[in-house]
Amino acid sequence: MNRAEMRFDTAAHAAPVAALPKSRGQWVLPLVGVALVLVAIASLAIGPTGISLGSLPRVLKAALSGDISDPVLRREHLVLVGIRLPRMLLGAFVGGALAVAGAMMQGLFRNPLADPGLIGVSSGAALAAVAVIALGATPALSWMRVFGFYALPVAAFAGGLVTSLVLVWIANRSGTLSVATLLLSGVAIAAIAGALTGLMAYVSDDRELRDLTLWSMGSLAGSSWTKVIAVVPFVVALLIVTPSLTRALNGFLLGEAEAYHLGIAVERVKLVIVVTTAAAVGAAVAVAGVVGFVGLVVPHFVRLLTGPDHRMVLPVSAVLGAALVVGADVVARIIVAPAELPLGIVMAVIGGPVFLHLVLSRGVAGAD
Amino acid sequence: MTNVRFNRRMSVALVAAAALGFVGDPTVVAKEPSRILSVGGAVTEILYELGAADRIIAVDSTSQFPPEALKTHKNVGYFRALSTEGVLSVAPNAIIASDKAGPPEVVRALKGSGIDYFEVNDDPNAEALKARVRAIATKIEQAEVGDALVARIEKGFADLAEARARLSRNPAVLFVLSVQGGRAVVGGAETSADTMLRLAGATNAASSLNGFKPVSEESLIAMDPEVIVLMNRSSGRGIHDAVLALPGVAATRAGRDQRLIEVDGLYFLGFGPRAPAAAGDLMKQLQAPAQVPKAQGSKG
């Protein structure tokens, strides 16, 4: 310890030790956590059938005892446990996964305007979805019928993952994963996927086109417990991987060479980020269609509140993203009941003006 | 067998009705099902024709005929974007739905929810039309009325066939669905438009295509229809002017003679019970040497 003092004795003694501010915005995480809980409760309590949480104790008791023969009880059970609960859980997953993926992309590309779609996941998923919608009835894709109802989500997930892996392979050919190549190849692949998507939309009939349009606006209407279970591994994976990436992402902001000097295993971290993002976004798109806005805006907004330290940005983004999607879904379900608005539209309509106001009043966080 | 079905259905409906606080006069036995959610424009039309309009409690957004269907009932949205809880919230005791309703997970959830879910084939051809009329009629215990409707439909088609046989010629007709980005989207082979044109005794000028596709100016000229049938919008002149403005059209016989006929979308393409009438109207229009384009069939 003597040498430490020796090193800094030029000035340290003179100045009183000012405590470094702890992570900024430590109040934010509890606040968004509370918001999430409130929104989740609202999501269970509100719906077009008018069934509210008062019925919950009855329903739980009946579910536990195995006796749900009473038709009224059955209906309440169906609505609360069969519809609203899985929908809320999937909404939270989709929002959290997309927000975290967006934050990681912004750290990887060192740009607060990056979004998860940059690595081609969304375009690949959309392409696969269109293929299923447009060609699902043809012999070429008849083997997909084995998936039954889940042909579309499975295809979307597979399409997103394959596209990202292709991109990583392209960007990795020199031995190191070049972020610049990743970005540009992502643009190229998105263009190709877009062209193929357009081609298939061309051969679709009116009804299929409408389906595709609706899918690309995002919706949680098809939520089921099967999907919730399918999504659990992704939640677990994200929970494990994200905390270990926070420091690496901070270091990355200085540049890859700097990050290397700070002892970060740069290549491995880049790969983990890309794979994690691809998996998270692929699963989210598979479950809810294309939900824009969350991946770009939530991390940005969070940075305005907490500063750019990823130890705050990642968890807060996850929670805020979840709360945002669950809340938007509540609005989507009741505003034109008994019909339903697509989720992506609600989010854009609510979030767009809010974000615009934020940008105008506070400035852009760090894009200069 | 019928009695058993009747009794079980009756008890479910009564319990549901009681649970919902829907108390009816016990001396009048309402026909079952009494709270129908109708999903699909053709389904709704058939229900109205069968005189069951008062038993409908909600429809989907494509149920546009008759107009009061949407105006006087709740709207559960587009039939391929249904919401489980939304449907449940209108508390139907039966759902009569096109087999094209979606999304699949919602349909499955509804089928498993204990509500009577009755699927009906939606294909746009004469046989399927008669089958669905019969199926729906049986479902709502209006079998005799249904049979009468089917008989009328059959007669309608039979009359059409006779009229077709007497035609001296089959004019070349092009069906234009819409104009997008300056190009016409036309009905090729294997579309409901194609079926209707042929029922009306016309030949489809776009039969070299499949499905509804956009075509280039040159193709329009090559097709050279004598008459163009347009799908109009509920408001205003629709695409009439847009079609006339297409340069390719001016070089066709239809364009030169200004022979454009507007039809209402659901009336013409929906393949509901009005299908024979729609085809018949078109046939008359095609055969008459029309000087001015007429809008037809809009308010049925």
Next chain:
Amino acid sequence: MGRIELSSVTVERNGRTLISGVDLALEPGRLTVLIGPNGAGKSTALKVASGVWPATKGAATLDGRNIADYKPRELAERRALVAQGASLGFPFTVGEVVMLGASVPGFGLDANPEIAVGALAAVGLTGFEARNYLELSGGERQRVHIARALCQLNAAMRHGVDGQVILLDEPTASLDPAHQTQVMALCRHLATSGLTVVLVLHDLNLAAAWADVLVVMAKGRVRAVGSPRDVLTDDLLASVYDWPARVNTTPHDGDVFVLPHHARYMASAASGARRDSAR
């Protein structure tokens, strides 16, 4: 401990040879300065020494062990590099940037924030902890990154690591004279404390004033190694920089300083002009 050696190191990238046959011994307790014209390979040599670029031929070792064999974290505990123009586009506070130095996996969270305060004081940025990094001038930012490197080394030192190296690539580039002196004094101080201190400098006189060991490089090769007094001669500078120079000593201390050789410069300019007009 803390000795870096480059033995006959050649670096080829993208088909170009950046340095060839470079022998370099960077010793603890000394302030070593690399100088030379643009493209001489100074930064390349520094990068090989720091481990971020591998040697195409030859060996680079730290304490006798090949640098490539070290894991990134092991290296991060032993050496820190301050690069030129580190860019950071996000609105961190100065304190947060400095603490990034202690974010090496394994000893980040228990690093005492006081280390950062001391590091900032050492570069003359006391009280800057809460300032927004993006609002600082270029020179101030440069000093923040030096503080970050100090923080990195000090945090590692608290884990018992000895024999550390600090490498700096043109750390004085955007600084005014007072701060230049302060940074050089800091480097001298670190060397005296036992660190291996290696700098790349552009300013000949700054190098001459402070270096223990001067390494003159040109066109990818080492031209001379030694104390400033021994190495700096008129002829060497003229050949390395293609520029007529006069090496002088100050009357009072005998320190070495370099000035352009006015007479020779004017003569060669005139002869060049005559040559041109004769064509």
